[in-house]
Amino acid sequence: MTTWTLAPEAFDSPDASALRRDYYDEVASRYWKRPATPREIDEGLAGDGVEQLTPPTGQFVVGRYGGKAAACGGILLLDAERAELTRVYLRLAFRGKMGAGLLLRTLEDEARGLGARRMVLNTRLDLIEARTLYVRHGYAEIPAYCSGPYMEIWYGKEL
Numbered sequence: 001m002t003t004w005t006l007a008p009e010a011f012d013s014p015d016a017s018a019l020r021r022d023y024y025d026e027v028a029s030r031y032w033k034r035p036a037t038p039r040e041i042d043e044g045l046a047g048d049g050v051e052q053l054t055p056p057t058g059q060f061v062v063g064r065y066g067g068k069a070a071a072c073g074g075i076l077l078l079d080a081e082r083a084e085l086t087r088v089y090l091r092l093a094f095r096g097k098m099g100a101g102l103l104l105r106t107l108e109d110e111a112r113g114l115g116a117r118r119m120v121l122n123t124r125l126d127l128i129e130a131r132t133l134y135v136r137h138g139y140a141e142i143p144a145y146c147s148g149p150y151m152e153i154w155y156g157k158e159l
Helices: 014-032 038-045 101-111 128-136
Strands: 006-007 058-065 068-079 082-088 120-125 154-156
Touching: 014 038, 014 058, 014 068, 014 082, 038 101, 058 082, 058 101, 058 128, 082 101, 101 120, 101 128, 120 128, 128 154
Parallel strands: 082 120
Antiparallel strands: 006 058, 058 068, 068 082, 120 154
């Protein structure tokens, strides 16, 4: 039986870097309604603050299914009580294999380990699969806690 393993991993490991590229490719391509170019992906990842996803300010997690890099996500501490869920991604070939819920639980555990008592996130309205996942796992719509060009809806959950 094929199983999931999820664990913290350096954001710049080869697997984590490839997952982050795939994540950005998917969300940018959907937003632009055309494939993102390699240059656009490079530009989008440059200076994106991912280096903060290491203790004590955050954590980055990679999920593997049957040993293959399949999923990633990060948490960023916003203050003493709140962590932000970010860069949650499952490669298309691994969706529907129960990994998304495991990834969220792992990220929530990591946030608790860093002292957070509440998880928050922002996303776009067109990312329906992500929004459905969050609601299914106990996240509820909250007032905006930040602003930006790709932020259209905000969610939160008590840990």
